[in-house]
Amino acid sequence: MTTNNIIYVCQSGTCRSKGSSATLVEIEELAKHVDTDCQVQRSGCLGYCRQGPAVEVIQAKSKRIVKRRYHVKINTLQKSASVIEDATGETLPMEHNLPEETKARLANVRATKQREYFMLTYQWNKALAGFTTNSESSIAKNHQTIRDVLGRAGYPDLNPCDIIKKDDPPLQLTTMPSCIDSYVLWNLTSVDVVTHHTAIFHFETNDPKRGTPHPRGRARLAEPITWHVTMLAEVGSNNEGPLPWVERDYTPISSALEWERGRCAILIKIYDGGVLSTWLHDKTSPASFVGSGSNTDMKSIRIWLSKPIKTLTVPSLIADDDDRFRPNSVLLLLAGTGIVALPQILAHKEPHRLLGISVPKYKQMNCPIDLIHSCHEDDVLLLQEIKQYCLDGVSPRPNRKFRGLRNYTLLVTRSASASHNNGVQPPFQQAFDDDKEAINYHAILKGVPNASIRSSRLNKNVIADAVERLEGSYRIVVSGPDSYNNAARGFLEECGVDSKSVTILSA
Numbered sequence: 141m142t143t144n145n146i147i148y149v150c151q152s153g154t155c156r157s158k159g160s161s162a163t164l165v166e167i168e169e170l171a172k173h174v175d176t177d178c179q180v181q182r183s184g185c186l187g188y189c190r191q192g193p194a195v196e197v198i199q200a201k202s203k204r205i206v207k208r209r210y211h212v213k214i215n216t217l218q219k220s221a222s223v224i225e226d227a228t229g230e231t232l233p234m235e236h237n238l239p240e241e242t243k244a245r246l247a248n249v250r251a252t253k254q255r256e257y258f259m260l261t262y263q264w265n266k267a268l269a270g271f272t273t274n275s276e277s278s279i280a281k282n283h284q285t286i287r288d289v290l291g292r293a294g295y296p297d298l299n300p301c302d303i304i305k306k307d308d309p310p311l312q313l314t315t316m317p318s319c320i321d322s323y324v325l326w327n328l329t330s331v332d333v334v335t336h337h338t339a340i341f342h343f344e345t346n347d348p349k350r351g352t353p354h355p356r357g358r359a360r361l362a363e364p365i366t367w368h369v370t371m372l373a374e375v376g377s378n379n380e381g382p383l384p385w386v387e388r389d390y391t392p393i394s395s396a397l398e399w400e401r402g403r404c405a406i407l408i409k410i411y412d413g414g415v416l417s418t419w420l421h422d423k424t425s426p427a428s429f430v431g432s433g434s435n436t437d438m439k440s441i442r443i444w445l446s447k448p449i450k451t452l453t454v455p456s457l458i459a460d461d462d463d464r465f466r467p468n469s470v471l472l473l474l475a476g477t478g479i480v481a482l483p484q485i486l487a488h489k490e491p492h493r494l495l496g497i498s499v500p501k502y503k504q505m506n507c508p509i510d511l512i513h514s515c516h517e518d519d520v521l522l523l524q525e526i527k528q529y530c531l532d533g534v535s536p537r538p539n540r541k542f543r544g545l546r547n548y549t550l551l552v553t554r555s556a557s558a559s560h561n562n563g564v565q566p567p568f569q570q571a572f573d574d575d576k577e578a579i580n581y582h583a584i585l586k587g588v589p590n591a592s593i594r595s596s597r598l599n600k601n602v603i604a605d606a607v608e609r610l611e612g613s614y615r616i617v618v619s620g621p622d623s624y625n626n627a628a629r630g631f632l633e634e635c636g637v638d639s640k641s642v643t644i645l646s647a
Contacts, residue, residue: 145176145227148183148196148639149214152459153389153451154646155185156257157266159215160193162250166220167195169246176228184459185644187618187625188212196639197227208633217246255285261389262322262370262446264293265381271300292321293383312377313384320444323372324350326404328441331424335519335579336566338409338477340393341420343443345402351447353396354497362497364454364504366484367396371406372444373416385444388416391451391480393522395487397496399448407521409477410567421567454488455505457615457643468612469507473598473628475514475620478647479521482511485617486529489543508533508546512606514598514624518555520579527584530591547609548591550581551598598624600631607635619645 149164164182171178188194191212199207211223221232251270258267267289271282286300294317326343333339354362369392372385380386394405410417424441452458456465474481487494488505515521532544585591596602607616616637618628625644632642 144200145178146198147180147227150186150194151182152185154189155192158192159250159254161253163193163214165249166246170224174228174230178228187629187644189646190622195223261449263387265383269381294320314376322447323444325442326445328438333568333571336568340405340407343404352400353448364488364499365450366452367448368451370446373419375419386415393480393483395494407480457617467507467615469610469614470509471606471616472511473618475624478619481619508542510547511545512549514551516555517552520581523584530588550593551596600634603631604635617643620647
């Protein structure tokens with residue numbers, strides 16, 4: 141009986157930002173030094189986003205998986221070697237026994253691959269971060285690269301040698317530039333408080349440089365995708381790089397058509413210790429959070445948002461450019477702020493009306509979509525919108541063209557106790573009366589025939605029932621906190637779902 145050893149290296153956006161492209165190259169290189177046959181392949185998200193780069197090791201006999209193990213934080217050559225040893229059982233030479241040429245090349249690959257990803261996604265501060273700890277000789281070698289990144293970040297006159305000083309701490313810039321490549325300033329127009337911790341921030345701009353999620357024209361058709369943007373927080377000196385801002389990704393809940401019209405809505409949860417979300421909350425006038433709607437003081441608040449960046453290909457709902465897969469049905473497992481993935485996916489059911497683009501029928505999301513939505517009872521997000529999606533999906537249209545959601549299951553758990561907040565008042569507490577109850581989800585969903593509510597966490601039985609309802613070849617998309625993604629992946633494995641049918645996104 142033949143045993144196959146397969147190593148999957150996560151190539152999702154979060155892991156790539158932590159150097160997983162280099163991890164893939166390292167493991168491929170090290171696999172050449174063992175006698176045991178070992179396959180090394182790319183994979184989608186493995187659910188360990190905060191502990192990336194993540195790697196999955198599988199041992200299979202006659203196409204049946206007998207062992208499956210996960211490795212996290214594979215960010216050094218030695219850790220990559222430990223993955224090979226786990227997969228093959230062979231001991232590799234210690235790092236100091238490897239040829240110097242190999243070590244130098246792999247070290248350069250790790251730095252280069254990580255920087256390439258940051259530059260591809262317009263994260264200029266993180267792209268420069270690696271240089272601040274390098275030697276002066278390395279700075280000289282990469283002089284032109286640093287100059288290019290500084291220029292795109294808005295500092296074309298800054299000397300790359302100032303990024304590092306031999307006898308001083310790394311340079312920290314404090315003044316924001318007037319222009320940043322692939323970013324434009326958006327005006328904050330209103331804030332709609334949703335829960336004690338979450339609000340929808342509305343932005344507008346007239347700057348044509350904002351780009352579009354769906355470039356088209358001159359005989360070029362729009363490519364259907366879901367997308368996100370990077371937001372800059374002007375926090376000044378920080379430990380993420382030499383530039384005076386930090387960068388975070390957000391998925392707008394407004395449509396691509398709204399973006400092209402100069403409007404954008406982003407749902408943001410304010411985390412205790414979250415650098416950008418706390419900065420945004422502090423920057424905005426507290427008065428604006430009393431209730432919902434516009435506040436004239438907000439007109440002066442301007443936020444840098446990047447051009448749209450691709451998240452998933454539609455209709456395959458995978459991160460790669462390969463769009464050959466056409467699912468016959470889709471299951472979404474979304475938790476917390478992971479629910480922001482829903483509006484963009486459903487918008488592709490009616491691309492002409494909701495996105496303003498023409499898409500061939502074979503690239504439209506015409507299949508039925510089911511949603512399992514997990515949240516705390518005081519943090520139920522987008523429920524009114526989901527109700528409408530359910531009503532839209534009550535019955536299929538002609539030719540089995542499904543709109544909205546076919547089935548919706550809301551899994552509700554009790555709110556986290558006040559002790560978990562260390563006695564800290566929720567950021568939007570002032571927008572609620574002391575006696576105001578949590579969202580009445582029972583009343584909102586009353587009479588919706590394809591919606592159900594359970595007081596339960598996500599579990600194997602819930603997933604098994606949902607998978608049984610899926611038709612033909614299917615795609616399952618998971619998005620939520622790391623703990624949720626890990627649990628969902630485990631339940632899917634127990635239900636016999638092939639990992640190749642699963643896409644995991646970090647929320």
